[in-house]
Amino acid sequence: MAMSKQVFFILTALVGEPRHGYGIVGEVAELSEGRVKLKVGTLYGALDRLTAEGLVEHDREEVLKGRLRRYYRLTRSGADAVAAEAARQHANAEAATARLRGWQARHA
Amino acid sequence: MAMSKQVFFILTALVGEPRHGYGIVGEVAELSEGRVKLKVGTLYGALDRLTAEGLVEHDREEVLKGRLRRYYRLTRSGADAVAAEAARQHANAEAATARLRGWQARHA
DNA sequence: CCGAGATATATCGGTCGGCGATACGTTGGT
DNA sequence: ACCAACGTATCGCCGACCGATATATCTCGG
Numbered sequence: 364m365a366m367s368k369q370v371f372f373i374l375t376a377l378v379g380e381p382r383h384g385y386g387i388v389g390e391v392a393e394l395s396e397g398r399v400k401l402k403v404g405t406l407y408g409a410l411d412r413l414t415a416e417g418l419v420e421h422d423r424e425e426v427l428k429g430r431l432r433r434y435y436r437l438t439r440s441g442a443d444a445v446a447a448e449a450a451r452q453h454a455n456a457e458a459a460t461a462r463l464r465g466w467q468a469r470h471a
Numbered sequence: 472m473a474m475s476k477q478v479f480f481i482l483t484a485l486v487g488e489p490r491h492g493y494g495i496v497g498e499v500a501e502l503s504e505g506r507v508k509l510k511v512g513t514l515y516g517a518l519d520r521l522t523a524e525g526l527v528e529h530d531r532e533e534v535l536k537g538r539l540r541r542y543y544r545l546t547r548s549g550a551d552a553v554a555a556e557a558a559r560q561h562a563n564a565e566a567a568t569a570r571l572r573g574w575q576a577r578h579a
Numbered sequence: 580c581c582g583a584g585a586t587a588t589a590t591c592g593g594t595c596g597g598c599g600a601t602a603c604g605t606t607g608g609t
Numbered sequence: 610a611c612c613a614a615c616g617t618a619t620c621g622c623c624g625a626c627c628g629a630t631a632t633a634t635c636t637c638g639g
Contacts, residue, residue: 365626368473368563369597375567379574385616394566398559405597407618412596429605430616446571451506453564455476458502459483459557463550466487473597477626493587513626515589520625537634538587 366448370409372399374418374437374445381422383432384410410435418444474556478517480507482526482545482553489530491540492518518543526552 376382376390384406391401413419418441422434437445484490484498492514499509521527526549530542545553 365476367596371563371567375570378567378570379577383616384618394570395563398563402598403617404599404619408596428607428615432616442571445567449564449567449571452560453568454506455479455503456557456561456564459479459486459553460561462483462486462502463554463557469487475625491587492589493585510627511588512590512628516625536586536636540587 366444368399369401369405370413371445371448371452372401373406373409373413374441374448377419377435377437378442378445381434381436383425383434386432387435413441417441474552476507477509477513478521479553479556479560480509481514481517481521482549482556485527485543485545486550486553489542489544491533491542494540495543521549525549 372391372395373387375394376387382390384403387406388401388403391399410419414421414435417438419435420438422436424434425432480499480503481495483502484495490498492511495514496509496511499507518527522529522543525546527543528546530544532542533540
């Protein structure tokens with residue numbers, strides 16, 4: 364149920380269009396504005412787990428300029444999971460900032 | 472640098488006023504609206520780590536109705552860390568929801 | 580009056596996941 | 610000719626969350 368930052372970004376990177384592993388790395392860096400540099404050791408393991416959990420599935424394989432590209436696609440349940448996690452994170456951030464606001468106000 | 476959900480909520484619970492371990496557990500449950508049930512095995516270890524990192528420090532000890540209460544207090548750098556993490560999570564959630572919105576719009 | 584559950588702190592071992600390193604092969608630029 | 614980028618894959622280490630367990634007191638219901 365709980366989801367790591369890495370997995371969250373992997374799933375988010377797959378929203379809209381299928382991507383291959385190495386492509387996900389770059390997309391995550393862009394999405395997170397450089398905050399998350401996904402390691403390949405993390406990626407492939409996570410991809411396998413997510414596939415087993417049904418949040419992601421194989422899309423297709425391409426050979427581009429002699430290099431194999433294995434594409435992954437988000438499932439319906441994967442999209443739901445991203446949306447739910449985003450909502451949770453939004454709520455969490457909101458709760459914290461509200462607290463900080465209130466505290467600063469009382470100490471102004 | 473990276474911060475777990477549990478640590479984030481521990482720090483958030485300490486914003487504004489010092490609390491003791493068991494009190495933090497309840498406060499986190501309230502803050503997260505039941506989403507995070509902090510385990511004591513997690514709490515005390517995290518508290519030690521956070522103290523060592525200077526994000527939290529000992530406040531005082533009380534004995535209330537025969538029960539020892541050890542209070543912890545957020546440091547300045549701890550407050551900064553919470554604020555930064557909240558901002559990051561907000562940005563992350565925003566990035567994901569923006570993607571999901573755009574995708575839904577194109578498939579309406 | 581007795582037992583169960585809440586309050587409160589603390590530790591330990593298992594387990595899982597992220598990370599660094601390593602491996603291997605191609606393409607492209609210098 | 611070499612080295613960086615591209616691309617997939619695996620392995621072992623380490624750190625953190627968690628469940629279980631231990632200990633002790635107070636409170637409430639039956």
